Amino acid sequence: MTPWDRLSTLAETAQGQSILDLFTQEGRAAEFSARFGDMLFDYSKTQIDTKTRAALLDLAREAGVESRRAAMFSGEKINETEGRAVLHTALRAGPEARVLVDGVDVMPGVRKTRAAMARFAEDLRSGAFMGQGGAITDVVNIGIGGSDLGPVMAVLALAPYHDGPKVHFVSNVDGAHIHDTLQHLDPTTTLVIVASKTFTTIETMTNAETARKWMATQVTDTGAQFAALSSNTEATQEWGIAQNRVFGFEDWVGGRYSLWGPIGLSIMLAVGADNFDAFLQGAAEMDAHFCTVPLHDNVPVMLALVGIWHAQIQGHASRAVLPYDQRLLRLPAYLQQLEMESNGKRVSMDGADLARDSGPIVWGEPGTNGQHAFYQLIHQGTRTVPCEFLVAAKGHEPDLAHHHALLVANCLAQSEALMRGRSLDEARSSMAAKGLAGPELERQARHRVFPGNRPSTTLIYPQLTPRTLGQIIALYEHRVFVEGIILGINSYDQWGVELGKELATKLGPVLAGETGADDKDGSTRALIEYVQSNRS
Numbered sequence: 439m440t441p442w443d444r445l446s447t448l449a450e451t452a453q454g455q456s457i458l459d460l461f462t463q464e465g466r467a468a469e470f471s472a473r474f475g476d477m478l479f480d481y482s483k484t485q486i487d488t489k490t491r492a493a494l495l496d497l498a499r500e501a502g503v504e505s506r507r508a509a510m511f512s513g514e515k516i517n518e519t520e521g522r523a524v525l526h527t528a529l530r531a532g533p534e535a536r537v538l539v540d541g542v543d544v545m546p547g548v549r550k551t552r553a554a555m556a557r558f559a560e561d562l563r564s565g566a567f568m569g570q571g572g573a574i575t576d577v578v579n580i581g582i583g584g585s586d587l588g589p590v591m592a593v594l595a596l597a598p599y600h601d602g603p604k605v606h607f608v609s610n611v612d613g614a615h616i617h618d619t620l621q622h623l624d625p626t627t628t629l630v631i632v633a634s635k636t637f638t639t640i641e642t643m644t645n646a647e648t649a650r651k652w653m654a655t656q657v658t659d660t661g662a663q664f665a666a667l668s669s670n671t672e673a674t675q676e677w678g679i680a681q682n683r684v685f686g687f688e689d690w691v692g693g694r695y696s697l698w699g700p701i702g703l704s705i706m707l708a709v710g711a712d713n714f715d716a717f718l719q720g721a722a723e724m725d726a727h728f729c730t731v732p733l734h735d736n737v738p739v740m741l742a743l744v745g746i747w748h749a750q751i752q753g754h755a756s757r758a759v760l761p762y763d764q765r766l767l768r769l770p771a772y773l774q775q776l777e778m779e780s781n782g783k784r785v786s787m788d789g790a791d792l793a794r795d796s797g798p799i800v801w802g803e804p805g806t807n808g809q810h811a812f813y814q815l816i817h818q819g820t821r822t823v824p825c826e827f828l829v830a831a832k833g834h835e836p837d838l839a840h841h842h843a844l845l846v847a848n849c850l851a852q853s854e855a856l857m858r859g860r861s862l863d864e865a866r867s868s869m870a871a872k873g874l875a876g877p878e879l880e881r882q883a884r885h886r887v888f889p890g891n892r893p894s895t896t897l898i899y900p901q902l903t904p905r906t907l908g909q910i911i912a913l914y915e916h917r918v919f920v921e922g923i924i925l926g927i928n929s930y931d932q933w934g935v936e937l938g939k940e941l942a943t944k945l946g947p948v949l950a951g952e953t954g955a956d957d958k959d960g961s962t963r964a965l966i967e968y969v970q971s972n973r974s
């Protein structure tokens with residue numbers, strides 16, 4: 439019997455197994471949680487028991503998690519469809535590290551770029567680097583996908599550490615985005631960063647061109663107030679950005695894994711090089727944990743196995759990520775790219791159809807806001823949505839500690855409510871206490887039943903510092919990697935984004951009326967006609 443078969447059988451047995459009843463086993467909370475430093479990952483509020491966990495760990499071993507992990511860290515070209523190594527971990531490696539790609543140590547180059555970024559950041563933050571109108575007050579990062587989501591998420595998350603210029607982000611090709619961002623800024627004291635690994639992404643290049651025109655209205659040497667983050671340094675030069683403000687990286691850094699290097703410049707500008715270093719250090723600590731701790735106690739591995747249990751074994755199509763932390767507002771969006779662009783694939787590494795479901799749909803919002811919106815479905819809908827809660831024991835506002843206490847209480851209450859539910863008898867008693875009786879009591883009570891037994895995990899940490907944020911992001915990166923290995927997926931390519939881009943490029947001239955729409959289907963033709971007759 440393969441571990442997959444064993445897990446299917448275990449899932450059948452687990453059907454109807456009360457999670458709450460599992461807690462009659464003494465010490466379950468400690469036994470079904472994993473620690474990393476002062477961070478605790480609690481997965482005891484799931485149906486996973488000792489046998490299930492053993493089978494999940496066998497699955498990980500048989501899939502070759504340990505050897506694939508070694509292959510990734512040693513610079514092997516594990517991104518086989520693109521023939522590339524996967525070494526975002528090198529961007530945060532410590533001073534002693536040596537990482538070979540094709541026999542060459544890449545670390546001297548990584549350190550050189552990191553030092554150049556830090557010098558530039560400190561020059562800009564101290565006012566040594568200025569715009570035409572004086573010290574830089576605002577920075578606009580123009581990028582999309584991995585060149586946007588990571589930096590936006592991290593800059594918002596680290597608000598208590600901001601002591602640099604105000605950082606803004608423009609990603610959407612919708613002119614509204616750049617318009618609304620630039621209209622309040624002064625071009626003479628603004629730095630524009632063009633962040634694009636390829637430096638060909640149409641949205642980014644269109645926005646960059648618009649920013650350049652805006653800058654030219656008041657600045658004589660526009661190029662002097664631009665910086666570029668890219669692995670295509672030739673294109674940055676052609677575009678007119680001086681070499682000393684181009685921060686390059688190699689093709690072994692995937693877009694959605696790139697915030698640790700040059701793509702993180704906006705984060706460094708906002709919080710300073712020391713805080714950025716702490717962010718990298720946190721991630722490096724998680725890397726060391728992932729590489730050395732036995733699978734059973736390994737937080738990324740266990741997070742991945744819980745994910746596999748819920749998505750591929752129990753068949754839950756989505757998972758909700760619910761940070762009880764307003765500053766992690768964009769974490770769900772960031773994780774949507776990280777997880778769904780990495781593991782949303784229908785063929786395995788060798789091109790065969792995937793034997794089971796690909797990675798799940800990831801969605802979420804910060805708590806407590808989500809509670810007043812979609813938690814209704816999570817508690818009483820017909821589908822089970824495994825929930826991943828994140829919360830800090832302590833906030834950053836000592837005088838608002840009572841807010842934080844309420845926040846934490848709500849987070850803990852939600853995982854408890856999801857597990858415990860409310861029975862029909864309990865609902866009946868509360869209706870009876872309100873004076874209801876007979877059929878009306880019965881009808882009202884049924885609406886107030888919570889089936890419960892809904893699984894969730896909680897990641898809890900002392901406080902959201904730069905170091906903790908680095909740990910959390912690296913944790914999720916490795917989770918994605920482990921899930922991808924188990925599914926046999928190449929988590930590091932993204933061919934699924936190409937077709938839409940190609941068709942959009944061809945539709946441009948059609949919409950402009952330069953070419954006909956004869957080869958289009960009826961629906962697309964009708965939409966084209968609608969746009970053409972309603973845009974003037």
Ligand SMILES: O=P(O)(O)OC[C@H]1O[C@H](O)[C@H](O)[C@@H](O)[C@@H]1O
Nearest residue numbers: 583584585634635636639693935
């Ligand atoms: O950084 P860029 O080359 O501009 O790419 C930006 C983004 O666009 C692509 O379509 C990919 O789906 C993303 O993985 C990537 O992060």
